[in-house]
Amino acid sequence: MQPNLTVRIGKLKLRNPVMAASGTFGYGEEFADWLDLGCLGAIVSKTVTLKPRMGNPMPRTCETPAGMLNSIGLENPGVDKFISDKLPVLKKAGVPIIASIASEGDPDEFVVLAKRLDKMKEVAALELNISCPNVRLAGKPVSRLAGSTGTPAHRHTGTLIAQDPKATYQLVRAVRRVTRKTLITKLSPNVTDIVSIAQAAEAGGSDAVALINTLSGMSIDAETRKPRIAMVTAGLSGPAIRPVAVRMVWEAYQKIKIPIIGMGGIMDTLSALEFIIAGAAAVSIGTANFINPRVSREIINGLKEYLKTNKIASIRQVVGSVRI
Amino acid sequence: MQPNLTVRIGKLKLRNPVMAASGTFGYGEEFADWLDLGCLGAIVSKTVTLKPRMGNPMPRTCETPAGMLNSIGLENPGVDKFISDKLPVLKKAGVPIIASIASEGDPDEFVVLAKRLDKMKEVAALELNISCPNVRLAGKPVSRLAGSTGTPAHRHTGTLIAQDPKATYQLVRAVRRVTRKTLITKLSPNVTDIVSIAQAAEAGGSDAVALINTLSGMSIDAETRKPRIAMVTAGLSGPAIRPVAVRMVWEAYQKIKIPIIGMGGIMDTLSALEFIIAGAAAVSIGTANFINPRVSREIINGLKEYLKTNKIASIRQVVGSVRI
Amino acid sequence: MDQMRLTVLYNKQLKSGFFLLALEAPQMARKAAPGQFLNIRITDGVEPLLRRPLSIHRVTGKNIELLYQVVGQGTLLLAQKQAGDKLDIIGPLGKGFDYLKPITYNLKPILIAGGMGVAPLVFLAESISRLKPKTRNLKPIVLIGAKTKSQILCRREFIKAGCTVKIATDDGSRGFKGYVSELLTNLLLTIDQRPLTIYACGPHPMLREVARIAAQRGIPAQVSLEAHMACGIGACLGCAVKVKGQGSRDRGQGKDQKGDFEYKRVCKEGPVFAAREILWEE
Amino acid sequence: MDQMRLTVLYNKQLKSGFFLLALEAPQMARKAAPGQFLNIRITDGVEPLLRRPLSIHRVTGKNIELLYQVVGQGTLLLAQKQAGDKLDIIGPLGKGFDYLKPITYNLKPILIAGGMGVAPLVFLAESISRLKPKTRNLKPIVLIGAKTKSQILCRREFIKAGCTVKIATDDGSRGFKGYVSELLTNLLLTIDQRPLTIYACGPHPMLREVARIAAQRGIPAQVSLEAHMACGIGACLGCAVKVKGQGSRDRGQGKDQKGDFEYKRVCKEGPVFAAREILWEE
Ligand SMILES: Cc1cc2nc3c(=O)[nH]c(=O)nc-3n(C[C@H](O)[C@H](O)[C@H](O)COP(=O)(O)OP(=O)(O)OC[C@H]3O[C@@H](n4cnc5c(N)ncnc54)[C@H](O)[C@@H]3O)c2cc1C
Numbered sequence A, B: 001m002q003p004n005l006t007v008r009i010g011k012l013k014l015r016n017p018v019m020a021a022s023g024t025f026g027y028g029e030e031f032a033d034w035l036d037l038g039c040l041g042a043i044v045s046k047t048v049t050l051k052p053r054m055g056n057p058m059p060r061t062c063e064t065p066a067g068m069l070n071s072i073g074l075e076n077p078g079v080d081k082f083i084s085d086k087l088p089v090l091k092k093a094g095v096p097i098i099a100s101i102a103s104e105g106d107p108d109e110f111v112v113l114a115k116r117l118d119k120m121k122e123v124a125a126l127e128l129n130i131s132c133p134n135v136r137l138a139g140k141p142v143s144r145l146a147g148s149t150g151t152p153a154h155r156h157t158g159t160l161i162a163q164d165p166k167a168t169y170q171l172v173r174a175v176r177r178v179t180r181k182t183l184i185t186k187l188s189p190n191v192t193d194i195v196s197i198a199q200a201a202e203a204g205g206s207d208a209v210a211l212i213n214t215l216s217g218m219s220i221d222a223e224t225r226k227p228r229i230a231m232v233t234a235g236l237s238g239p240a241i242r243p244v245a246v247r248m249v250w251e252a253y254q255k256i257k258i259p260i261i262g263m264g265g266i267m268d269t270l271s272a273l274e275f276i277i278a279g280a281a282a283v284s285i286g287t288a289n290f291i292n293p294r295v296s297r298e299i300i301n302g303l304k305e306y307l308k309t310n311k312i313a314s315i316r317q318v319v320g321s322v323r324i
Numbered sequence C, D: 001m002d003q004m005r006l007t008v009l010y011n012k013q014l015k016s017g018f019f020l021l022a023l024e025a026p027q028m029a030r031k032a033a034p035g036q037f038l039n040i041r042i043t044d045g046v047e048p049l050l051r052r053p054l055s056i057h058r059v060t061g062k063n064i065e066l067l068y069q070v071v072g073q074g075t076l077l078l079a080q081k082q083a084g085d086k087l088d089i090i091g092p093l094g095k096g097f098d099y100l101k102p103i104t105y106n107l108k109p110i111l112i113a114g115g116m117g118v119a120p121l122v123f124l125a126e127s128i129s130r131l132k133p134k135t136r137n138l139k140p141i142v143l144i145g146a147k148t149k150s151q152i153l154c155r156r157e158f159i160k161a162g163c164t165v166k167i168a169t170d171d172g173s174r175g176f177k178g179y180v181s182e183l184l185t186n187l188l189l190t191i192d193q194r195p196l197t198i199y200a201c202g203p204h205p206m207l208r209e210v211a212r213i214a215a216q217r218g219i220p221a222q223v224s225l226e227a228h229m230a231c232g233i234g235a236c237l238g239c240a241v242k243v244k245g246q247g248s249r250d251r252g253q254g255k256d257q258k259g260d261f262e263y264k265r266v267c268k269e270g271p272v273f274a275a276r277e278i279l280w281e282e
């Protein structure tokens, strides 16, 4: 008997629980040489904003122990180009496309974006990226931050929507009103209490939460005394953050009913299983795509093997099955 | 000319900025075989509580990518034994001894402990461990948690004092009233905004802040589906967390005036320098002691070399010198 | 205890997955006692981050031999080391077997090894043999338990050290079919020599069973325990084992279903403990 | 583009710290163009986590040669690979030099290498040489810049490919004393052949200087850039470089002191760019 890998996220039924994480999979096409994109559970596209964004100055990435920092700054062509140029390409993959969206400051932009994308049948679901650590906007003039030439002095104030339960609730609710598509809210690990934020997203009407986005981090080259990333602080991803991510998935799983999409340092089948066992209904692969563009396929096969070996009929039986 | 490594932390003058982190250096004696303890800037002793603590069930430690999880549970002999048995041994090191203290639930215990240790001339300073992720107590009956047989169901509620600015302020203030010794407050990275907590500690009268304690994390053995740590969640330390720690030091440095003792994944001279350049007046070595018991000495020598090579007269000129 | 960079003399595969590594370690060889271990830094980097503890398998002159099985990343990397490579080593660490007193008291030693548990027991057998117990009676009996024939290790070494060797395999492919603890029970039914003493090293369930059997018959037993070790030098308190409460107030005491207990450090107060000291749990 | 486990044929130290590694890579060898690179997974583990990009240094039949300097952990581990080892490789990646059109237009090639910049230029020189430019006039002039005599690489390979080689060292220990860009200025003062074209690879300040000189004299120049690469396949947007704004609306556009610009990906639209495209900054 073939084990059942299908999972449900809101209205979506995925053929398997392995998705490509936003910002780490380009617009799919970059991976077509290595991967039959059709094997994926879903693709989450690079976060798109209303207007095009240049992104941040260089250097934008560096390596850290078992991890990496990035401060891309949500470089993207804007929603118009996304719809005209990127969606048709993404669609060819033949799997559900989850469009990740963010505002550049005014939360209303989420609503505008959601309305626009709600009309696109190629978009299977929306992911609200309220947690990108590389754009901090709340409470400050948008113009000072949206540009690519933001000076260091402006960078580090403001909180993310995902750092405030109330703001999270309000934003999710506002978007919920304008779309019937499946809504996923992507949360930040840079919080005191992930549960309260996950609950706020649930209460606001989110169909699922995705966690985690990157941890805020910083690295300095002691020789030059310069930060290794131009924007000084950046988002930490990769295996280094996995224990934090698994813990947050487990904490949230106990307190919310909507499905969790787990991610953070998944490198192989065993680490994907850690998340599922902790309570993730599905997983996203981020940084690992850079190292092994075929990793998603390997994990899908690995999950299948795991179910067979352990004589488990469906991956859903594994979700949250940690033995405490 | 010999470069000047001395630093001031409150009333303390340390011969160099390299300290042994609480809980990772035993009571000093464990390292005497490998290290002339007299070379250290200071030793922070394992956190002591009013009553003896058994600590948590096994397994208490496991490895993660570039890091480790621990849930020791503040095993310690209690303050009486600490004073009678451990302090005399620690004193022999000939360097300032910083006594780390924690309550098992009732914050007043901090005050009682501070009063007792205030009388001990062997104690150079007090470190308030308000951030141990392995004992979560606020708002729950102490008896249910202080024992070593806490069942999993009780483990994961409650917040740390270090997760709440107000609680931090009140606690520091209460302790400040009963001791004139140098006070260091050790903060948790498991917060939305490290700056507000650091400011609360400063406002409460702390002479310095130590950051960071461990990140809360979890790891699961996918084969057995069991958590790798008996208490399920545990504290993540080691190089994996360094970017988070450096970032927090830098954020705090810009907003507080009291010195910062930086730690989190320091493995060698270059990583110690990262913290100092980010704004740490001193650094603590934790997990690295387990891997190389002589690492503190190597870092002290390395810092000396760095100053010489770069013709810098004093380490204090390096503090916060990041070039943005 | 020392921390040194030692030279690998050889590192050879004995059987599939089992390696014998020799180090030039005159200073540590002199101090080493059976049951003690070395803590080995596998790489200068962070993968794996922590040291790996391995028992001292044999001391031959100035050299120390380690016997290990490849079970994960650390041992896999170790297996790739070659003669001439240097390893950063701390040791000898921990408290080993107390075998002098039992010999003085004329207790006949029974050594029980489960799986890799043979590693420290060869050093123990050779150390007992070096005492040249006058009566043949005091030469050890060794019970080796293995999954299957091909995983039986060190039989020859024990015999060379003058021991009588008996074998149990889970699948019966050699010797007694069943657990080595059952073999022990059988032995105790037939052996008429008394008094006896037991030294055991192996998986936790085996040690628990051996401890139970020994307690039943009033035979003193020492067991070598394992625990995940972050430091190996007594600093992290990560390797705790529950021992029966002895009124010590040095650390806190607790209560559980089985009564008073306290924690000891496997790396410092152990890895060898008196079996009756341990609070055995499932 | 492929992802394959390829066999190391040899990996030898040329000079202290400089290594030449050959891979059996028939498929990639066929597709490779000068200026393209391979992205190499150094370890199966996480240390280092990311791949390391290295230019294709030479294609010899079915083999690809890489020339690299040990500068950190990744290259240090790479230097330890031995013949027979397998490496997980992605490539060929990126957009290489456009040398066909310039030859057709009879532009005499000047190749300028700073430090490790020689690596891709040997492949370029050999590719141009394979086109058998009829006139000696179209054989490349190569300017090699190095810190000191002992770090001059590939002189012989360029000569074998029919190039004229001139050398500059920072310390004057061989050839012209000074920067290779100064050597270029001198050359342009004396050379009477026209039209010219420039291909350059080396440190950023050198490339900026070469671009400035080329722009001044109206000589078309192509430069191979470096950037920290997380993915190497265009997915992460980490390796951006500022190019002059061309009204493209595909990504956002920005303004800075020097005017309109947009970002391109060094790993995908590069690493080779037309020098005049780049918005050169300090
Ligand atoms: C005091 C002491 C002495 C030891 N002596 C020997 C010896 O002489 N020969 C020998 O082969 N092994 C010995 N071990 C066990 C050895 O330390 C582990 O096998 C080794 O650390 C595994 O490292 P790894 O990186 O290969 O595996 P890891 O990747 O760390 O783990 C792989 C698997 O190995 C098992 N494992 C890991 N650590 C331990 C441990 N400490 N105890 C038991 N199982 C573990 C776990 O099941 C884990 O899933 C000893 C352990 C201790 C504490």
Ligand SMILES: Cc1cc2nc3c(=O)[nH]c(=O)nc-3n(C[C@H](O)[C@H](O)[C@H](O)COP(=O)(O)OP(=O)(O)OC[C@H]3O[C@@H](n4cnc5c(N)ncnc54)[C@H](O)[C@@H]3O)c2cc1C
Pocket (backbone or CB within 6 Å): D037, D048, D052, D053, D054, D055, D056, D067, D068, D069, D070, D071, D072, D073, D074, D075, D076, D116, D119, D120, D225, D226, D227, D228, D229, D271
């Ligand atoms: C397209 C491309 C082609 C390249 N071709 C070659 C080549 O043919 N031969 C060769 O020797 N090198 C080449 N490099 C540079 C090479 O990729 C780096 O030297 C290598 O990644 C360093 O890895 P490491 O782990 O040894 O050093 P790390 O530990 O990563 O870094 C050590 C030091 O090396 C420098 N460094 C690291 N990465 C880069 C980089 N991407 N560019 C420049 N400096 C860096 C930094 O100063 C850093 O402090 C190329 C780079 C790119 C982007």
Ligand SMILES: Cc1cc2nc3c(=O)[nH]c(=O)nc-3n(C[C@H](O)[C@H](O)[C@H](O)COP(=O)(O)O)c2cc1C
Pocket (backbone or CB within 6 Å): A021, A022, A023, A024, A046, A047, A070, A072, A074, A100, A129, A132, A186, A212, A213, A214, A236, A237, A238, A239, A241, A263, A264, A265, A266, A284, A285, A286, A287, A288, D230, D236, D238
């Ligand atoms: C280079 C890079 C770019 C990213 N861009 C985005 C983004 O645009 N939107 C988003 O929601 N997350 C983005 N992320 C976060 C990832 O989707 C993911 O949440 C995070 O990296 C943790 O997973 P990982 O450790 O598997 O990479 C980005 C991550 C990286 C490394």
Ligand SMILES: Cc1cc2nc3c(=O)[nH]c(=O)nc-3n(C[C@H](O)[C@H](O)[C@H](O)COP(=O)(O)O)c2cc1C
Pocket (backbone or CB within 6 Å): B021, B022, B023, B024, B046, B047, B070, B072, B074, B100, B129, B132, B186, B212, B213, B214, B236, B237, B238, B239, B241, B263, B264, B265, B266, B284, B285, B286, B287, B288, C230, C236, C237, C238
């Ligand atoms: C095994 C272990 C035990 C610890 N015990 C304590 C403790 O008792 N009190 C305390 O304040 N911090 C304790 N810590 C935290 C360290 O002091 C330090 O803040 C943290 O490990 C980060 O530094 P590192 O990455 O260098 O280890 C402990 C850490 C470890 C690994």
Ligand code: FES
Pocket (backbone or CB within 6 Å): C228, C229, C230, C231, C232, C233, C234, C235, C236, C237, C238, C239, C240, C265, C266, C267, C268
């Ligand atoms: S392993 Fe650290 S105390 Fe035993």
Ligand code: FES
Pocket (backbone or CB within 6 Å): D228, D229, D230, D231, D232, D233, D234, D235, D236, D237, D238, D239, D240, D265, D266, D267, D268
């Ligand atoms: S390195 Fe990722 S886009 Fe170029």
